[in-house]
Amino acid sequence: MVAYVVVPGIGGSGAQHWQTLWERRWGEAAVRVSPRSWDEPDLGDWVEAIDCAVTERAASSEDVIVIAHSLGCWAAAEWDAREKRTTVAGMLLVAPPNPAGDRFPRTAAPSFAGVEARPLACPSAVIAGSDDPYCPIDVAERFASAWGSAFRNAGERGHLNAASGLGEWEWGRAVLAGLVRE
Template sequence: MSDGGDTTVLLLPGWQNSDAAHWQSRWEIAHGDRRVDQHEWMHPRRGDWLARLEEEVLAAPGPVALVAHSLGCILVAAWAAHSRQTAKVKAALLVAPGDLERDDLRQMIPGWAPIVRQRLPFPALLVAANDDPYCDASRARQLAADWGARFIDRGLGGHLNGESGLGDWSEGRMLLDELLTTHND
């Protein structure tokens, strides 16, 4: 549940949740991180997802770190633009954002476009592969710039999910630890 002392790590899976092979599921087991369970994974409603994240941030006893994958990244940006709880966020690790403004994805997951492009009020790092089928590398870089996040090009790796063969993704955990250590108040 915690990383770097009293910081609660909240895992924000994307559309359809993270399966057992996904690094987020492995982190939940290995590190005790807390998954933000959504009521509806197949037909995500933006307002419902925002409310669940708000509940989890409020329930955390101290600071939180947000660790988002895919649609979870888009959720972080939308939540940060409206929540009064952003001061509780120590940092955010954003991995493989989905481009919900792309026609095919907008139709599959309606209600999430346009993507909120406001600068995040907390430190963030965005990691993306340059062969992600759900977000062109240039779009991922632009989202990082818009959100004020440092960008890391992961090279090849697809959507950086269970199918990418990342296992426990120790590289990602090191990035999170570095992010939290660097921004330790």
């Protein structure tokens, strides 16, 4: 049985975001991390929230997959780099923002300053939009390479959030299904 740990970015992924729609579809097989603040992210707090959610899911499932969006990608990668209580079967990292870019939320999330892409300990895939305002596609591809992740270009879909109009985002679910099969 597969369980999913959902890690949104700043703001926590609203009602029309693909992460929220996937969670609804999966029911009890999915859990959203619960940091103290979605709007004033603290890296240590988000990493701890991921660890708690993964540990909880691992107790009742064979495989746990982390599904992160935007700033959540960096929290998930940092969680993977730290000593943790359990491991995951895979990670889907969608639309990671560029920490060196002008639009990175340094003021709202100062503890995320200086995050770096390092090899992940599990199979993973990165999906990025070719016109994401938070990260050029070539930079996202470099992150994928540094993480040891497969890379998928979603085309001109922006930041791959609710504003992108993805709905249930079947294409993203197909990439996820490939990761789960691996």
